[in-house]
Amino acid sequence: MMNERISSQTLASAATGRSDFVQIIDVVKKFGDATALNQVSLTVRKNELFALLGSSGCGKSTLLRILAGFETATSGKILIDGEDVARIPPYKRPVNMMFQSYALFPHMSVESNIAFGLKQEGLPAAEIRERVGDVLELVQMGKYARRKPHQLSGGQQQRVALARSLVKRPKLLLLDEPMSALDKKIRQQTQLELVNILHRVDVTCIMVTHDQEEAMTMAHRLAVMSEGEVVQVGVPSQVYEYPNCRFSAEFIGSTNLFPGVVSEDEPDHIFVDSSALPARLYISHGITGPVGMEVFISIRPERVQLSRSKPQQTCNWGQGVVKDVAYLGSYTLYHVELESGMRVMANLSSLLLTEIEAPAYGDEVFVSWSESSPVVLTS
Numbered sequence: 001m002m003n004e005r006i007s008s009q010t011l012a013s014a015a016t017g018r019s020d021f022v023q024i025i026d027v028v029k030k031f032g033d034a035t036a037l038n039q040v041s042l043t044v045r046k047n048e049l050f051a052l053l054g055s056s057g058c059g060k061s062t063l064l065r066i067l068a069g070f071e072t073a074t075s076g077k078i079l080i081d082g083e084d085v086a087r088i089p090p091y092k093r094p095v096n097m098m099f100q101s102y103a104l105f106p107h108m109s110v111e112s113n114i115a116f117g118l119k120q121e122g123l124p125a126a127e128i129r130e131r132v133g134d135v136l137e138l139v140q141m142g143k144y145a146r147r148k149p150h151q152l153s154g155g156q157q158q159r160v161a162l163a164r165s166l167v168k169r170p171k172l173l174l175l176d177e178p179m180s181a182l183d184k185k186i187r188q189q190t191q192l193e194l195v196n197i198l199h200r201v202d203v204t205c206i207m208v209t210h211d212q213e214e215a216m217t218m219a220h221r222l223a224v225m226s227e228g229e230v231v232q233v234g235v236p237s238q239v240y241e242y243p244n245c246r247f248s249a250e251f252i253g254s255t256n257l258f259p260g261v262v263s264e265d266e267p268d269h270i271f272v273d274s275s276a277l278p279a280r281l282y283i284s285h286g287i288t289g290p291v292g293m294e295v296f297i298s299i300r301p302e303r304v305q306l307s308r309s310k311p312q313q314t315c316n317w318g319q320g321v322v323k324d325v326a327y328l329g330s331y332t333l334y335h336v337e338l339e340s341g342m343r344v345m346a347n348l349s350s351l352l353l354t355e356i357e358a359p360a361y362g363d364e365v366f367v368s369w370s371e372s373s374p375v376v377l378t379s
Contacts, residue, residue, distance in 0.1 A: 019046060054210065098165045111146070114132050118167060191214060331349050
């Protein structure tokens with residue numbers, strides 16, 4: 001699995017230099033008095049797998065439907081391969097959409113489901129057979145060609161839905177929560193399979209999901225959305241390690257947020273005073289902001305260390321009591337309640353816990369982290 005993930009990261013690097021294929025420019029969508037999308041601007045590169053990530057109601061599915069032509073933007077422009085698609089009806093756009101429910105025809109075989117769109121276009125029978133055969137081989141469903149959808153597993157149905165979308169050779173493929181109908185084990189395997197299939201056919205893809213792990217695993221880049229707006233865009237590692245606001249920090253994974261005030265600001269470091277901790281916070285990079293500015297310091301749980309004795313460092317530590325312990329296989333999640341009442345999360349790997357005396361519920365412990373671990377958030 002690790003080798004396949006590295007392969008996906010390599011694809012991300014390859015996509016970085018490519019030109020903008022989809023341009024979403026100042027798109028607004030209103031339903032009556034409610035604003036679903038507010039001045040959304042994004043670009044998606046050719047052959048890129050781009051994820052729209054956010055909670056329910058954030059506007060990501062509405063944006064996908066506008067791209068497909070099922071909704072019309074109140075204002076703004078959408079260009080696909082340089083062409084303004086505002087006046088192009090859905091069936092004439094170079095776009096195909098794979099729905100969350102897969103929407104397979106239950107009375108048709110696998111190959112008939114895949115061929116349906118081509119028959120509607122009136123293509124010659126020989127070309128239809130060739131194209132259907134090619135995509136069946138691509139998604140490894142050739143031996144199931146005569147089966148009906150109810151005779152397939154969830155993962156197999158998803159492959160058929162993908163093949164039906166790809167057989168029309170769209171310039172842009174839209175995926176709406178593509179893994180939501182699958183259980184966790186199948187979903188993890190299918191995520192990587194889907195990435196590899198899409199890479200082989202050289203299609204540009206925009207995917208909507210609320211699943212952070214899915215977006216992080218599959219996408220070259222992702223956009224975090226909240227209340228109809230894009231709050232951050234970047235490659236998964238960048239968005240996770242360097243969130244630009246509290247929403248991104250809390251939505252992508254888990255984080256500890258310490259409120260504080262900048263007490264010293266230098267070009268290469270800052271100090272922050274927080275009522276949640278007995279020691280000052282030291283961050284090994286500067287920020288653009290005055291002394292006295294209120295900030296939040298984000299520290300990921302995997303960067304928090306636990307110890308039974310007080311750390312040697314003078315900054316970036318606190319003392320508390322273990323209030324919750326959750327064993328999650330590869331790591332154990334600790335909740336430590338500090339003397340200030342704030343709870344701090346710490347992820348300790350299972351390998352590390354075999355080498356130390358693992359803290360238990362009710363133990364008094366110290367939490368600490370390095371000066372390079374925190375990220376300063378001003379909003």
